[in-house]
Structures are given as structure tokens and as C-alpha cells.
Amino acid sequence: MSKEIRLKTPIKTEDIIDLQAGDRILLSGIIYTARDTAHKRIVASMEKGETLPFELQGAVVYYAGPAPAPPGKPIGSIGPTTSYRMDAYAPKLIENGLKMMIGKGSRNQAVKDAIIEHQAVYCAAWGGAGALLASRVVSADCIAYEELGPEAVYQLEVKDFPVMVVNDIYGHDAYEQQGGDR
Amino acid sequence: MRSIQYTQIVEALAKACIKANIIASCDLLEAYQDSIDNDSQNGAKAILKDLLLNAEVAKENNMPICQDTGTAVVFLELGQEIQVEGGYLVDAINEGVRQGYRDGYLRKSIVSHPLERKNTGDNTPAVIHTEIVPGDSFRITVAPKGGGSENMSRLSMLTPAVGWEGFKSFLINAIREAGPNPCPPVVVGACLGGNFESCALEAKKCLLRPIGERNSDPEIAAYEEELLEEINKLNIGPQGFGGDTTAFDVHLSFLPCHIACLPAAINLNCHVARHQSFCL
Numbered sequence: 001m002s003k004e005i006r007l008k009t010p011i012k013t014e015d016i017i018d019l020q021a022g023d024r025i026l027l028s029g030i031i032y033t034a035r036d037t038a039h040k041r042i043v044a045s046m047e048k049g050e051t052l053p054f055e056l057q058g059a060v061v062y063y064a065g066p067a068p069a070p071p072g073k074p075i076g077s078i079g080p081t082t083s084y085r086m087d088a089y090a091p092k093l094i095e096n097g098l099k100m101m102i103g104k105g106s107r108n109q110a111v112k113d114a115i116i117e118h119q120a121v122y123c124a125a126w127g128g129a130g131a132l133l134a135s136r137v138v139s140a141d142c143i144a145y146e147e148l149g150p151e152a153v154y155q156l157e158v159k160d161f162p163v164m165v166v167n168d169i170y171g172h173d174a175y176e177q178q179g180g181d182r
Numbered sequence: 183m184r185s186i187q188y189t190q191i192v193e194a195l196a197k198a199c200i201k202a203n204i205i206a207s208c209d210l211l212e213a214y215q216d217s218i219d220n221d222s223q224n225g226a227k228a229i230l231k232d233l234l235l236n237a238e239v240a241k242e243n244n245m246p247i248c249q250d251t252g253t254a255v256v257f258l259e260l261g262q263e264i265q266v267e268g269g270y271l272v273d274a275i276n277e278g279v280r281q282g283y284r285d286g287y288l289r290k291s292i293v294s295h296p297l298e299r300k301n302t303g304d305n306t307p308a309v310i311h312t313e314i315v316p317g318d319s320f321r322i323t324v325a326p327k328g329g330g331s332e333n334m335s336r337l338s339m340l341t342p343a344v345g346w347e348g349f350k351s352f353l354i355n356a357i358r359e360a361g362p363n364p365c366p367p368v369v370v371g372a373c374l375g376g377n378f379e380s381c382a383l384e385a386k387k388c389l390l391r392p393i394g395e396r397n398s399d400p401e402i403a404a405y406e407e408e409l410l411e412e413i414n415k416l417n418i419g420p421q422g423f424g425g426d427t428t429a430f431d432v433h434l435s436f437l438p439c440h441i442a443c444l445p446a447a448i449n450l451n452c453h454v455a456r457h458q459s460f461c462l
């Protein structure tokens with residue numbers, strides 16, 4: 001049976017062990033946005049041994065590029081982007097301590113294997129629900145690659161940010177369990 | 183001749199870009215509600231309720247429904263007796279997009295070069311399709327188009343021998359392979375016939391029809407119903423987690439084509455199906 005869980009960042013291995021595909025999570029704490037180009041740069045920095053924009057250990061990365069903040073709001077609409085474009089980079093980040101990824105759509109086998117091997121989790125947020133998700137963001141700061149505009153890295157403080165577990169450490173996939181004929 | 187000022191076009195288009203991205207149309211709101219009422223799976227209903235809530239929050243907070251406020255695709259139905267004064271029409275369209283995306287706090291998602299990928303910073307250039315029509319009317323439609331669903335769209339030059347069944351399996355396969363990526367429930371625009379470019383354009387134009395409106399040709403309308411039923415049996419469901427609501431609707435067109443050809447195009451739209459029209 002899927003359950004609803006409240007989690008706080010940073011994410012610990014004990015948190016991950018509890019999670020099963022289909023579980024709904026309300027996440028609170030600090031998460032970081034990163035899309036294609038930010039991933040490319042982060043992995044390049046790792047290879048050169050440079051300091052990264054944020055600490056990877058226990059981190060949550062959200063595949064998202066927000067709309068600009070309207071007056072009086074911390075951020076504009078901020079729903080997930082399609083995750084498969086980050087598949088090439090994700091295993092490297094997971095090996096180095098990344099604990100949770102949030103996006104939409106299926107991952108490749110290499111990412112699923114890394115999730116199992118290094119005890120991480122992949123979650124989905126609802127694609128196209130950017131306004132609703134923005135209402136769960138308390139504050140936002142651009143912390144790296146500002147010149148990339150929506151593709152920059154933002155540090156977000158979130159409260160009760162709703163996601164669902166897709167790939168757990170037990171090899172389950174919520175898209176396969178519930179998606180039926182695909 | 184009837185004259186229209188450059189500035190009129192800029193102002194009206196800027197407003198339309200903002201409205202299209204922030205206010206969900208009535209047909210879309212009805213589609214959310216109908217599927218909440220009718221989907222047989224509870225998980226699907228729960229997701230659809232969140233999507234409807236999202237549209238309400240967007241309106242309340244004056245914020246785009248989805249952060250991907252898209253490529254600004256602009257359709258012009260320009261009366262041949264219209265004269266634009268004060269500047270070039272294409273500049274007016276791009277200026278309208280620039281102002282709308284700036285003033286509406288919409289996301290700028292266009293890069294100037296496909297490989298270097300530097301953001302243009304103002305969401306221009308728009309993609310503009312112009313049709314010259316009789317008389318002195320001027321109708322403009324802006325249809326912001328997100329990348330996730332655009333990426334799952336397909337064009338194929340089928341062999342005439344494959345016929346309707348061949349087209350149907352091409353379409354169903356494309357939707358099955360797209361799975362959760364185009365943010366289902368999707369709206370499907372499809373065209374069979376025409377040539378390479380007219381087929382793709384017609385599929386896109388199909389997305390401008392309101393959800394629930396059938397093709398005026400009863401034969402094509404019946405085909406639309408057949409496709410919608412098949413698609414909703416795939417059990418992809420809202421966000422790809424299962425359910426009876428994989429598509430809100432299918433809009434199909436047929437076009438005349440060459441004796442050797444059977445082009446087929448599918449343009450997928452996500453549940454954030456946006457378009458705003460106005461006349462000047």
C-alpha cells in the first residue's frame with residue numbers, strides 16, 4: 001500500500017529505506033534546481049576537482065527551470081522538466097552523495113541501477129502544475145550560473161512540497177506498476 | 183483598405199501572451215472536471231484534482247499555469263485589404279511577444295543557436311504562420327507551446343498502402359512511447375495527407391480547436407472518436423501513473439496529397455493546452 005510521508009532535507013539513507021514506489025511525500029527543507037546545462041557544468045567541475053555550487057551529500061536536485069518571480073512572490077511557476085535528459089549525468093551525482101531527484105517521466109537503466117547501488121530515490125512532481133508547486137516554495141536564491149537564466153541553479157526552501165516516489169531502492173518503478181499497457 | 187497601427191498589434195499581442203499563459207480556458211477547465219468525475223481510477227482522480235487546483239492557483243496568484251510558457255507560436259489570418267502602418271508586421275509580433283513575456287513574468291525559453299544554446303532573453307523570435315484571407319478582417323492567435331510535449335511529436339512519410347490502420351498504429355505508438363513525458367492528459371493534433379510541411383502545420387493548427395469540438399466532416403469526426411477511445415485504453419493516464427484519461431481530445435484533419443505519398447503528423451499538446459485569439 002502506498003503511504004504519505006513527511007520528509008526533511010538533507011535526506012538520509014534511513015529515510016530512503018522506508019520509501020516505496022507510489023508513496024506520496026511532502027518534502028520540507030532545502031532543494032536545488034538544475035537542468036541540462038547546469039548538470040553538464042556540475043559534472044565538468046567534479047571531473048576537474050572544483051568546488052560544486054552546493055554540497056551533494058544528502059542533497060535533493062529538482063529538474064526545473066522556474067518562471068521569473070512576480071512582485072511579492074519568492075519565485076514564479078516551477079514544475080518539473082522531463083528527466084531523461086539528465087540521465088547521462090545522474091549516476092555520477094548519485095555516486096557522490098545525491099539522495100533524491102525530482103522530475104517527470106521515466107529514467108534509463110543506468111540511473112535505476114545507481115539508485116539501487118547507492119541508496120537514492122527518484123520522485124515525480126506533477127508536470128504542468130507549476131503554479132501549485134510554486135505555492136510551496138518559501139524562498140529562492142540563485143546560487144550559480146545566473147547567466148543561464150531559467151537554467152541557473154536555484155536554492156529553494158520548500159514546505160510540504162508534494163512528490164511521488166517513482167524509483168525506489170527495491171527496483172520498483174511506479175510508471176510500470178500503475179501505467180499498465182506500455 | 184483598412185489600416186491597423188503597429189502599436190495596436192504590439193499591445194494586443196502582449197496582453198494575449200499573458201492571458202494565454204495564466205488563465206486556463208473554459209474548455210480545459212471543463213475537461214479537468216469531466217475527467218475527475220469519470221475516470222475509474224482513484225489515483226488518476228487525485229492527480230486531476232491537483233491539476234485543476236493548479237489552474238485555480240495560477241489565476242489567483244497571477245502566475246503562469248506551467249513554468250514552461252513555451253515557444254510563442256502566432257497564427258495570423260490577415261485580410262488582404264489590411265494595411266499595417268507604423269512598422270513591419272513581423273517586428274510588431276516579436277515586440278508584442280517581448281513585452282508580454284517581460285511584463286507577465288513569463289519564462290524565456292528560446293535559445294538563438296541550436297548548438298551554442300544561448301538564451302535570447304526575451305522569448306523571441308516567435309514562430310509566425312500567416313494566412314491571407316479575403317476582406318479586411320485581421321485575427322491573431324497566440325498558442326504558447328511547451329517543449330516537453332513538442333519533443334514527443336512525430337512526423338512520418340507513410341506508404342499509401344498502410345491506409346487508416348497504418349496511420350492509427352503510428353499514432354497510438356507515438357502516444358504509447360511518449361508515456362508520461364508530454365504531461366498527460368494530452369490533447370492530440372493530427373493530420374493525414376498534405377506534404378511534408380503542410381502536414382505538420384495542419385497538425386499544429388488542430389490544437390487550436392476547443393477540447394470537445396469534433397471535425398465538421400462527419401467521417402473525420404468518427405475517426406477522431408475512434409482514436410480517442412483507443413488512446414484512452416492505453417492506461418497511461420494523468421502524468422503516466424495509470425487511468426482512463428490519457429487524452430482529453432483528438433483533433434484530426436485530412437489534406438489532399440500526392441499519388442505517391444501519405445504524410446502523417448502528430449503534434450502533442452500537454453494538459454496545459456493554451457491559445458488566445460483576438461481580432462483587430
Ligand code: SF4
Pocket residue numbers: 079080081127128129248249250251252327328329330331332363364365452453454
Ligand atoms: S509539456 Fe506542457 S505541462 Fe508539461 S512542462 Fe511542458 S509546457 Fe508544461
